[in-house]
Amino acid sequence: MAAVEGLMQDYELSLQHVLWRVERLHQKKEVVSKRDEGIHRTTYGEMVPRINRLAGVLKRIGVKPGDRVATLAWNNNRHLELYYAVPCMGAVLHTLNLRLFPQHLEFIINDAEDKVLFVDQSLLPLLKPLAGKIPSIQTMVLMGDGPATAMTAKENGLADFLDYETLLAAESESYPWPKLSERMAAAMCYTSGTTGNPKGVVYSHRSQFIHTMGVLQGDNLGLTENDALLPVVPMFHANSWGLPYAAGMAGSKVVFAGRFSADPKSIVELSQQEEVTFLAGVPTVWIGLAGYLKESGQSLPKVRTVVCGGSAIPQALMEAMDALGLRMLHAWGMTETSPLGSVARVSAGSKPADELKLRLTQGRVAPGVEIRISDPTSGEELPWDGVAFGEIQVRGPWIARAYHNGYDPDKLTEDGWFRTGDVAKISPDGYIQIVDRTKDVIKSGGEWISSVELENAVMAHPKIIEAAVIGLPHPKWDERPVVYAVARPEFKGNVTQEEIIEFLKDKVAKWWLPDEVRFIDEVPKTSVGKFDKKVLRANAVPIQEGVKEGVRK
Numbered sequence: 283m284a285a286v287e288g289l290m291q292d293y294e295l296s297l298q299h300v301l302w303r304v305e306r307l308h309q310k311k312e313v314v315s316k317r318d319e320g321i322h323r324t325t326y327g328e329m330v331p332r333i334n335r336l337a338g339v340l341k342r343i344g345v346k347p348g349d350r351v352a353t354l355a356w357n358n359n360r361h362l363e364l365y366y367a368v369p370c371m372g373a374v375l376h377t378l379n380l381r382l383f384p385q386h387l388e389f390i391i392n393d394a395e396d397k398v399l400f401v402d403q404s405l406l407p408l409l410k411p412l413a414g415k416i417p418s419i420q421t422m423v424l425m426g427d428g429p430a431t432a433m434t435a436k437e438n439g440l441a442d443f444l445d446y447e448t449l450l451a452a453e454s455e456s457y458p459w460p461k462l463s464e465r466m467a468a469a470m471c472y473t474s475g476t477t478g479n480p481k482g483v484v485y486s487h488r489s490q491f492i493h494t495m496g497v498l499q500g501d502n503l504g505l506t507e508n509d510a511l512l513p514v515v516p517m518f519h520a521n522s523w524g525l526p527y528a529a530g531m532a533g534s535k536v537v538f539a540g541r542f543s544a545d546p547k548s549i550v551e552l553s554q555q556e557e558v559t560f561l562a563g564v565p566t567v568w569i570g571l572a573g574y575l576k577e578s579g580q581s582l583p584k585v586r587t588v589v590c591g592g593s594a595i596p597q598a599l600m601e602a603m604d605a606l607g608l609r610m611l612h613a614w615g616m617t618e619t620s621p622l623g624s625v626a627r628v629s630a631g632s633k634p635a636d637e638l639k640l641r642l643t644q645g646r647v648a649p650g651v652e653i654r655i656s657d658p659t660s661g662e663e664l665p666w667d668g669v670a671f672g673e674i675q676v677r678g679p680w681i682a683r684a685y686h687n688g689y690d691p692d693k694l695t696e697d698g699w700f701r702t703g704d705v706a707k708i709s710p711d712g713y714i715q716i717v718d719r720t721k722d723v724i725k726s727g728g729e730w731i732s733s734v735e736l737e738n739a740v741m742a743h744p745k746i747i748e749a750a751v752i753g754l755p756h757p758k759w760d761e762r763p764v765v766y767a768v769a770r771p772e773f774k775g776n777v778t779q780e781e782i783i784e785f786l787k788d789k790v791a792k793w794w795l796p797d798e799v800r801f802i803d804e805v806p807k808t809s810v811g812k813f814d815k816k817v818l819r820a821n822a823v824p825i826q827e828g829v830k831e832g833v834r835k
């Protein structure tokens with residue numbers, strides 16, 4: 283039989299649809315931002331004319347379809363305006379990570395050939411070392427509050443800038459949005475560059491649209507119109523996990539913590555005042571928050587979901603949050619996967635005794651994405667038996683197929699799957715358990731030790747708050763694990779290596795026991811708040827003779 287075409291419309295999937303919903307359906311919904319001078323309050327209804335004006339500004343300053351428009355900004359309402367205006371007028375929103383070193387920022391801006399840069403006034407000092415080094419930037423727009431803007435810019439040797447509010451005031455409240463093709467680039471984000479230079483991931487309108495629908499599904503993150511969302515995850519980290527667009531699509535209230543995102547007290551105060559129901563961020567944020575809530579005796583009864591991703595949730599953290607009445611939802615993903623990859627919901631019929639265990643896995647792959655694990659040497663697909671582990675590979679409509687400028691073409695397999703670099707096992711019913719990053723897994727005596735599992739076991743010790751494990755070279759075993767542990771403040775100086783190793787003895791295999799436990803004040807973090815093992819490795823002193831043999835025997 284000849285192929286028969288479906289008779290549905292060729293409707294282009296674009297972020298303009300999200301903007302349409304924001305304008306038509308969610309005018310009354312609030313957008314609240316914590317700023318230095320206090321709380322800024324607006325609504326989607328008030329924001330839409332500003333988004334239109336902003337599109338007019340972009341056009342006036344010469345932004346053409348496909349041009350990259352960079353932002354160096356905190357989580358706030360203006361950043362959200364840019365999230366809509368830039369892609370909806372056909373340009374590409376490039377969110378810069380404000381925690382990067384100047385040389386990384388310089389590399390990224392040049393690699394992306396950003397044409398315009400929108401910068402929050404308080405972040406201007408970050409640009410000072412870049413003066414004269416980012417030639418593609420033709421226009422800089424400052425998002426400040428009053429005359430201090432000009433002063434600060436000049437002080438930083440950055441004389442040429444325009445003022446955001448002045449520009450907006452001069453434009454019309456309506457904008458003739460162009461017809462977009464769903465294949466056009468909408469936004470780009472760089473990987474955090476834990477190895478080598480960061481690489482640009484370019485999202486299309488289509489991928490963003492479908493990802494937004496995916497995020498909203500009940501079995502995924504399940505954000506709804508009834509929610510008040512506080513994304514602690516920065517708007518530069520993988521598009522804030524897609525949550526700003528999901529909120530716009532659903533009509534959720536949005537609360538931004540601005541530059542106070544790293545401060546648990548501010549997060550708690552804002553959540554209480556604004557009746558936040560939905561939080562999202564990396565584990566380190568929640569470790570701080572759980573500690574603050576416990577200490578201050580406060581609670582967040584309105585919060586129904588705390589999405590946690592970016593690194594594995596330590597069991598001790600999930601239990602501490604459970605005890606505080608805060609339900610964590612574990613999600614896995616990466617910049618290259620938009621980022622939603624999998625979510626740990628407890629599936630129907632699971633035994634109550636298994637609940638915690640299932641919630642601590644990386645969950646099951648999100649509808650819309652396909653997953654497989656493959657043997658790192660032979661490349662062969664491995665079974666989902668909960669035992670075999672190999673590299674996670676994924677494919678789907680919101681998974682990258684290439685990097686900007688063609689870096690790292692080997693990330694895609696010959697048959698079109700994206701190599702994530704994460705090593706995992708998958709249970710017969712599809713629960714993913716990440717064992718490690720390929721580059722972090724410890725190769726000892728021809729076998730693998732999961733640094734993640736070892737870290738979690740150490741972090742379960744009552745005297746320990748944070749622990750990172752790395753493999754260090756060893757003449758006999760190739761590599762051996764070394765723990766870098768941070769004692770809880772009340773146990774500082776009062777916890778020993780022997781105590782930790784003793785504690786681990788009935789929790790991990792004997793040959794997994796670390797050769798050394800080194801106590802430090804803080805685990806170094808990457809620009810997005812994950813343990814920075816690269817820094818630990820670079821500064822690590824070699825394993826001490828004697829200790830290792832004692833443990834290994």
Ligand code: AMP
Nearest residue numbers: 474591592593594613614615616617716
């Ligand atoms: P990024 O692109 O900065 O979001 O980093 C992505 C990487 O973070 C992934 O490839 C994983 O190695 C790690 N990651 C993200 N979410 C999780 C999670 N839930 N558990 C363990 N690792 C995670």
